[in-house]
Amino acid sequence: MALTRREMLKLGIAGSAAVALPLQRVVSGAVAQTRIAESSLPAPFTVPFAVPPVITPHRTDATTDYYMLTQKQSTVQILPGINTPVWGYNGIVPGPTIDVQQGRQVLIRQVNKLPDRHPIAGYQPWTSTHLHGSPSLPQFDGYASDITRPGQYKDYRYSNTESARTLWYHDHGVHHTAENAYMGLAAFYRLHDPLEVSLPIPKGNYDIPLMIHDAMFATDGQLIGDDHDHSGIMGDVILVNGRPWPVMQVEQRKYRFRILVGSMSRSYRLKLDSGQMMTVIAGDGGFMPVPQPVSVLRTGMAERYEVIIDFANIPIGQRVVMRNLPRSDSDDNNISYTHTDKVMAFDVVAPSSSSANNEIPAVLDPNNPVMALQPAQAVARRTMKLDRSKGQWTINGTSWADVVASGYKKVMANPKLNDIEIWTIENASGGWFHPLHIHLVDFKILDRNGLPPLPQELGPKDVVYVGENETVRLIMRFGPHLGKYMIHCHNMVHEDHDMMTQFEVGTGGPDPIRAALPKWGSPPAP
Amino acid sequence: MSIETEIQPVGSPAVGAPPAVAAKCSASRRAVALGAFTSAYAGLVHLVVAPEHLGHWWVFGVFMIAVGVGQIGLAGWVLRRPGTSSAMVGILGSLAIVAVYFVAHTRGIDIGPAGDDGHGGGHDAETAGPAAIAATVGELVTIGAFITLLPLMLRRRVVNLLGALGLGAWALWLLGGLG
Numbered sequence: 001m002a003l004t005r006r007e008m009l010k011l012g013i014a015g016s017a018a019v020a021l022p023l024q025r026v027v028s029g030a031v032a033q034t035r036i037a038e039s040s041l042p043a044p045f046t047v048p049f050a051v052p053p054v055i056t057p058h059r060t061d062a063t064t065d066y067y068m069l070t071q072k073q074s075t076v077q078i079l080p081g082i083n084t085p086v087w088g089y090n091g092i093v094p095g096p097t098i099d100v101q102q103g104r105q106v107l108i109r110q111v112n113k114l115p116d117r118h119p120i121a122g123y124q125p126w127t128s129t130h131l132h133g134s135p136s137l138p139q140f141d142g143y144a145s146d147i148t149r150p151g152q153y154k155d156y157r158y159s160n161t162e163s164a165r166t167l168w169y170h171d172h173g174v175h176h177t178a179e180n181a182y183m184g185l186a187a188f189y190r191l192h193d194p195l196e197v198s199l200p201i202p203k204g205n206y207d208i209p210l211m212i213h214d215a216m217f218a219t220d221g222q223l224i225g226d227d228h229d230h231s232g233i234m235g236d237v238i239l240v241n242g243r244p245w246p247v248m249q250v251e252q253r254k255y256r257f258r259i260l261v262g263s264m265s266r267s268y269r270l271k272l273d274s275g276q277m278m279t280v281i282a283g284d285g286g287f288m289p290v291p292q293p294v295s296v297l298r299t300g301m302a303e304r305y306e307v308i309i310d311f312a313n314i315p316i317g318q319r320v321v322m323r324n325l326p327r328s329d330s331d332d333n334n335i336s337y338t339h340t341d342k343v344m345a346f347d348v349v350a351p352s353s354s355s356a357n358n359e360i361p362a363v364l365d366p367n368n369p370v371m372a373l374q375p376a377q378a379v380a381r382r383t384m385k386l387d388r389s390k391g392q393w394t395i396n397g398t399s400w401a402d403v404v405a406s407g408y409k410k411v412m413a414n415p416k417l418n419d420i421e422i423w424t425i426e427n428a429s430g431g432w433f434h435p436l437h438i439h440l441v442d443f444k445i446l447d448r449n450g451l452p453p454l455p456q457e458l459g460p461k462d463v464v465y466v467g468e469n470e471t472v473r474l475i476m477r478f479g480p481h482l483g484k485y486m487i488h489c490h491n492m493v494h495e496d497h498d499m500m501t502q503f504e505v506g507t508g509g510p511d512p513i514r515a516a517l518p519k520w521g522s523p524p525a526p
Numbered sequence: 527m528s529i530e531t532e533i534q535p536v537g538s539p540a541v542g543a544p545p546a547v548a549a550k551c552s553a554s555r556r557a558v559a560l561g562a563f564t565s566a567y568a569g570l571v572h573l574v575v576a577p578e579h580l581g582h583w584w585v586f587g588v589f590m591i592a593v594g595v596g597q598i599g600l601a602g603w604v605l606r607r608p609g610t611s612s613a614m615v616g617i618l619g620s621l622a623i624v625a626v627y628f629v630a631h632t633r634g635i636d637i638g639p640a641g642d643d644g645h646g647g648g649h650d651a652e653t654a655g656p657a658a659i660a661a662t663v664g665e666l667v668t669i670g671a672f673i674t675l676l677p678l679m680l681r682r683r684v685v686n687l688l689g690a691l692g693l694g695a696w697a698l699w700l701l702g703g704l705g
Contacts, residue, residue: 002553003674007681010689011673015666017695018624022631022654116702124634405583 033218045345049248055096058525064105072113084221087183095187102193111153133167138483142172143512154518163286164196166258166304178492200359202256213262230497232265236337247345253352267300269325282306285442285460287365292455300435300465302490370460378422393499400500413503415478427466439485443476483509561671562601568664569597613672620665
């Protein structure tokens with residue numbers, strides 16, 4: 001007997017649910033967001049500059065500082081008068097800055113109270129927190145597949161034995177690092193040591209963090225996260241510490257700026273319109289042996305450069321603009337918009353109120369062990385080829401999917417503890433630039449296309465900018481921990497799709513996923 | 527009266543049967559043929575995509591092969607022995623596969639090497655691709671065709687159950703339970 005109308009109705013309800021509900025995720029994800037009009041954006045250099053707040057520990061004891069950070073959604077006005085939902089550590093973007101003294105242990109309880117689904121993309125926002133620049137144990141390193149789901153929390157422990165440097169903590173959750181970080185899960189972490197204290201470089205109010213990233217906004221204030229076929233997320237607004245093209249009031253003296261490119265995919269060529277030099281005093285892994293003045297600072301995603309800018313000779317009332325030069329070559333993968341050539345401005349408003357720590361020493365850290373590494377010490381040489389295959393970004397033809405499929409056993413290299421190796425990073429395809437990040441270690445850049453590294457690269461690094469058709473050689477010592485650590489492109493879109501693999505130092509290190517499992521519930525402060 | 531006695535073997539209409547009975551037999555034969563065809567079609571789709579799933583994790587690949595072989599086998603069984611048993615197996619089997627599809631493409635299924643121990647990895651809801659949609663449509667048609675082969679009381683219960691499941695799914699979506 002054929003189906004009756006009533007039966008057809010009931011089966012129609014079931015059938016439509018079965019077909020349409022799975023499809024609505026595709027359809028809603030494909031809905032084009034309308035970019036906010038340029039005329040609605042603030043004019044560059046009209047928004048006051050600000051630095052992220054420094055958070056104090058919830059408690060301390062003889063050895064350890066204890067923090068609790070809650071990853072949660074909040075609504076902020078990044079563009080004046082326009083509400084934008086963001087995800088921040090403690091609900092702020094960038095998250096709170098953590099200041100730590102070398103040798104003090106830190107425990108951070110990371111609580112995931114994000115919504116169950118991303119408002120546009122619809123995925124579940126699991127997170128994994130990476131303290132970038134720290135040689136953390138594997139289970140506290142933000143291993144991509146070591147995820148903490150909404151409703152869970154995890155305690156991360158850091159020993160902070162490394163040298164003074166600018167670190168940052170950011171999300172590293174598998175396949176959604178770019179979206180989570182773009183929503184705001186990124187913040188500074190500054191490690192101080194006696195050498196830094198002894199140097200007469202600008203400190204305190206003259207030690208300024210600058211997290212530079214770009215974003216694009218929809219007419220409803222939401223962030224637009226178009227990744228251009230997994231190539232990159234590009235914004236038309238340049239943000240510094242979460243503010244669009246801000247203007248900072250400065251005194252006639254030297255300032256130390258900790259520059260971090262927090263963009264998902266955009267690189268920068270920073271230059272001051274006054275023609276002044278910026279003096280690089282530190283890289284990702286801490287102080288350079290000697291300062292390196294540069295007129296243009298090329299920097300990619302996740303690289304940190306500390307520069308000193310001297311405003312002493314700038315007349316009061318004059319403005320200095322930090323610009324972002326377009327790249328001169330034809331392979332520029334950054335997408336330019338009207339004001340992406342501007343970053344921020346400095347208005348010189350007063351004479352120096354303090355003459356202390358107003359110098360650039362001739363020598364900074366001549367004894368950094370990383371910079372003492374010599375090629376003759378290397379016990380192995382490896383090559384990492386960066387490429388794209390079947391729509392996925394790969395390293396030596398493999399991706400994180402291969403690591404997952406192997407049950408996390410597949411490794412690209414297996415050096416013994418304290419082995420020294422030379423890695424050659426080849427980006428022969430010319431399709432994109434790739435800032436490659438190697439977890440756990442600091443490295444020294446030996447050469448770039450057979451030539452000496454750029455001046456700003458003459459210090460310890462953990463991210464290397466590998467431009468189109470470039471080959472870079474690195475030397476590093478593997479330690480201080482055993483275990484599995486990631487290697488990946490820090491274009492977070494590439495990382496998510498799926499330019500990430502891993503190496504293992506020795507054998508028998510802690511399991512990055514199971515050694516410290518997250519827990520369910522709303523925890524008290526640690 | 528069970529359907530085994532209602533349905534004439536395909537290709538052998540009842541000689542001298544009244545027009546109403548003959549029409550009913552003809553409709554049943556069409557339902558058997560349609561359900562068998564769509565089941566076999568969905569099975570072929572699963573076999574075609576099995577290598578891709580094997581590449582992700584061997585268990586996924588084996589599951590796809592088992593589903594594909596099962597659906598093609600079901601088609602043969604229904605054609606050879608049309609009846610309540612084979613129709614119910616077809617309905618419940620197809621419903622189970624549709625349910626897996628539904629969960630995998632709305633909430634995600636957290637199993638496999640990226641989700642061992644219930645932790646680690648992280649499985650997203652998959653994007654519903656053309657092959658998955660094509661197979662699901664085939665399975666829904668299979669269910670609809672085989673329902674017409676059930677005895678009246680059983681048929682009413684199955685249709686009511688499916689309607690309730692559909693309403694539940696829509697309600698879950700409206701309440702935000704599907705993200």
